[in-house]
Amino acid sequence: MRQVAARAGVSVFTVSAVVNSSANVLPHTRAQVLEAMRELDYQPNHAARSLNHAKAFSVAFVSHSFGDFADLSMGLILSGITERLGLDGYHLVIQPVTPGLEDLRRALMTGRIDGAILGAMPPYPLLEQVASLAYPLVFFDQPDAAQNILTVCGPYRKGIVAAVAHLAQRGRKKVAFVGGPPETELNVWHNLERHVGFRVGCDEAGLKLHSELLVHTDYSIENARLGMRGLLERFEDSPFDAVVCASDRLAVGTIIELQAQGLRVPEDVAVTGFDDFEYAHCTHPALTTIHFPVRDLGFQAADLLLGRITGTLERDDVRLELPMEVVVRSST
Amino acid sequence: MRQVAARAGVSVFTVSAVVNSSANVLPHTRAQVLEAMRELDYQPNHAARSLNHAKAFSVAFVSHSFGDFADLSMGLILSGITERLGLDGYHLVIQPVTPGLEDLRRALMTGRIDGAILGAMPPYPLLEQVASLAYPLVFFDQPDAAQNILTVCGPYRKGIVAAVAHLAQRGRKKVAFVGGPPETELNVWHNLERHVGFRVGCDEAGLKLHSELLVHTDYSIENARLGMRGLLERFEDSPFDAVVCASDRLAVGTIIELQAQGLRVPEDVAVTGFDDFEYAHCTHPALTTIHFPVRDLGFQAADLLLGRITGTLERDDVRLELPMEVVVRSST
DNA sequence: TTGTATGCGTTATCAA
DNA sequence: TTGATAACGCATACAA
Numbered sequence: 001m002r003q004v005a006a007r008a009g010v011s012v013f014t015v016s017a018v019v020n021s022s023a024n025v026l027p028h029t030r031a032q033v034l035e036a037m038r039e040l041d042y043q044p045n046h047a048a049r050s051l052n053h054a055k056a057f058s059v060a061f062v063s064h065s066f067g068d069f070a071d072l073s074m075g076l077i078l079s080g081i082t083e084r085l086g087l088d089g090y091h092l093v094i095q096p097v098t099p100g101l102e103d104l105r106r107a108l109m110t111g112r113i114d115g116a117i118l119g120a121m122p123p124y125p126l127l128e129q130v131a132s133l134a135y136p137l138v139f140f141d142q143p144d145a146a147q148n149i150l151t152v153c154g155p156y157r158k159g160i161v162a163a164v165a166h167l168a169q170r171g172r173k174k175v176a177f178v179g180g181p182p183e184t185e186l187n188v189w190h191n192l193e194r195h196v197g198f199r200v201g202c203d204e205a206g207l208k209l210h211s212e213l214l215v216h217t218d219y220s221i222e223n224a225r226l227g228m229r230g231l232l233e234r235f236e237d238s239p240f241d242a243v244v245c246a247s248d249r250l251a252v253g254t255i256i257e258l259q260a261q262g263l264r265v266p267e268d269v270a271v272t273g274f275d276d277f278e279y280a281h282c283t284h285p286a287l288t289t290i291h292f293p294v295r296d297l298g299f300q301a302a303d304l305l306l307g308r309i310t311g312t313l314e315r316d317d318v319r320l321e322l323p324m325e326v327v328v329r330s331s332t
Numbered sequence: 333m334r335q336v337a338a339r340a341g342v343s344v345f346t347v348s349a350v351v352n353s354s355a356n357v358l359p360h361t362r363a364q365v366l367e368a369m370r371e372l373d374y375q376p377n378h379a380a381r382s383l384n385h386a387k388a389f390s391v392a393f394v395s396h397s398f399g400d401f402a403d404l405s406m407g408l409i410l411s412g413i414t415e416r417l418g419l420d421g422y423h424l425v426i427q428p429v430t431p432g433l434e435d436l437r438r439a440l441m442t443g444r445i446d447g448a449i450l451g452a453m454p455p456y457p458l459l460e461q462v463a464s465l466a467y468p469l470v471f472f473d474q475p476d477a478a479q480n481i482l483t484v485c486g487p488y489r490k491g492i493v494a495a496v497a498h499l500a501q502r503g504r505k506k507v508a509f510v511g512g513p514p515e516t517e518l519n520v521w522h523n524l525e526r527h528v529g530f531r532v533g534c535d536e537a538g539l540k541l542h543s544e545l546l547v548h549t550d551y552s553i554e555n556a557r558l559g560m561r562g563l564l565e566r567f568e569d570s571p572f573d574a575v576v577c578a579s580d581r582l583a584v585g586t587i588i589e590l591q592a593q594g595l596r597v598p599e600d601v602a603v604t605g606f607d608d609f610e611y612a613h614c615t616h617p618a619l620t621t622i623h624f625p626v627r628d629l630g631f632q633a634a635d636l637l638l639g640r641i642t643g644t645l646e647r648d649d650v651r652l653e654l655p656m657e658v659v660v661r662s663s664t
Numbered sequence: 665t666t667g668t669a670t671g672c673g674t675t676a677t678c679a680a
Numbered sequence: 681t682t683g684a685t686a687a688c689g690c691a692t693a694c695a696a
């Protein structure tokens with residue numbers, strides 16, 4: 001900066017003013033400075049800027065297992081986040097979950113990041129602990145993590161409800177549900193919502209809920225298949241004519257097993273998924289599923305976070321739920 | 333830091349020495365300082381540190397399309413990178429590709445990052461331009477991007493060769509290849525290597541190479557399916573007894589179409605994939621494919637980069653190729 | 665409108 | 681072994 005100042009025949013102050021496009025600089029001087037900057041290929045030092053502003057201009061994305069997250073189109077989420085952050089010159093740093101979230105804590109306290117977006121996480125009491133740090137935070141799918149929280153949620157309940165409604169509309173009468181683990185095992189919001197969604201959906205559609213038609217899995221394809229196999233064994237004459245799955249992967253496992261047992265999809269049994277993942281139109285039959293704008297999930301989360309960081313956002317308890325739509329393909 | 337110094341009754345220098353665990357501090361003084369640090373919950377400021385060292389202690393991961401990259405288990409790669417970086421206290425920042433790589437350039441020049449790992453990229457002349465910046469860089473799968481380069485490569489050629497060998501060993505005689513676009517369309521190293529791998533593989537296995545059995549796709553499931561359909565139409569009596577696919581996704585499309593046309597896998601036609609992606613054991617039949625340690629890809633890349641940044645690494649032209657193995661399942 | 669001087673929180677140099 | 685002090689590069693209050 002000094003070099004630029006010298007070359008342009010001005011003081012460092014003027015250079016700083018130009019860099020920050022401050023108003024009160026004569027066009028002539030500004031031009032000179034810009035010229036000098038170009039000649040020297042000058043770029044302001046970030047650390048110094050950061051030190052002065054007491055801000056890092058970057059935020060973290062924290063996720064427990066990136067492997068797991070890949071399902072939810074992690075690429076899209078990151079893409080959405082970075083797009084929004086880029087608008088304000090912020091960077092995104094990837095923060096793995098460490099025991100006690102120590103790394104996140106330190107990054108926050110050393111001023112290395114200004115805030116964080118928390119993805120798939122081990123729930124309590126970690127979250128409360130972090131939330132109590134009173135740093136700008138945005139959560140994914142965890143509206144109940146703490147008080148006064150910013151959170152961006154997927155439309156899990158609505159989506160499952162819509163799936164059931166869709167099946168009812170097509171004349172299906174007995175609908176099974178292949179969902180995640182029971183809430184005692186996986187007490188996370190999105191899992192609960194999916195289960196509730198099925199109950200509410202049946203209720204609203206005037207369908208009777210058969211508790212013996214509920215299958216619990218660990219969200220893996222293999223266990224969906226196994227679960228469906230068990231269900232078919234228990235009811236050899238296939239007492240259900242439709243299956244709502246809590247995710248596309250579960251739907252894949254379900255369809256595979258149904259077909260392996262000689263049942264036709266959708267003629268004998270209709271199947272719906274959830275997520276609209278990449279392979280949804282490559283299954284056979286192509287999967288009817290619930291779509292929602294995953295990229296937006298990231299974008300909105302980043303938007304909220306920046307709002308908190310810059311103070312633009314007044315409220316401190318925003319809960320954003322994404323819209324969804326039923327994508328009808330051939331499995332229903 | 334001043335507060336800590338005051339509280340411990342020492343100077344800031346001493347505090348700094350303790351923080352950096354410098355040797356020459358009396359155990360007694362050190363204890364006092366540590367005590368004060370704990371009491372005040374002190375964490376050294378990163379920006380100041382950074383400013384002084386003229387280092388950011390973070391590196392970027394640049395990828396053209398995170399959507400695409402998700403295929404290669406981007407989660408695993410990021411996980412591998414962050415694990416290695418964490419060992420040295422470095423952070424990973426996500427850098428999207430902007431026109432001319434301006435953002436990366438700026439991040440580097442402002443000292444916001446110390447180096448970068450470049451993933452799926454638009455090739456030339458961008459890469460040369462960036463490489464000419466003479467910043468610490470590591471490339472994925474681009475050993476020819478520039479001179480004196482650090483690069484971590486997947487075992488594409490070896491893997492395809494091994495797939496062909498495996499098929500030959502099982503007695504298959506006429507092998508088709510479902511690969512990526514012709515090199516005129518997608519002139520990137522990994523694509524070329526896969527094609528070369530097939531040629532070399534046939535050669536080494538003593539198999540005759542039928543150029544009319546080469547299918548070009550865009551690596552999408554749908555086009556693999558279409559390509560296979562075209563192939564089957566041209567040769568109705570199915571003159572081939574095996575198909576080597578350049579990726580698992582291509583294998584999925586291939587299998588779907590083969591089965592749709594009434595052919596049995598592997599009885600009539602054996603199929604191999606490449607990547608060993610998550611769904612590989614969920615296809616039916618389960619996919620025989622090429623596995624390689626994706627997480628390592630990230631870890632090694634980060635390791636090389638840190639070597640360059642810290643000066644530990646003497647050589648400046650390392651090319652690391654990952655090992656691979658054939659995972660035999662039911663499709664061959 | 666522009667220049668001067670000081671501070672941001674650390675580390676490094678030199679004395680003590 | 682420790683302390684005082686000057687950088688690091690930028691931004692701002694104040695003076696000119």
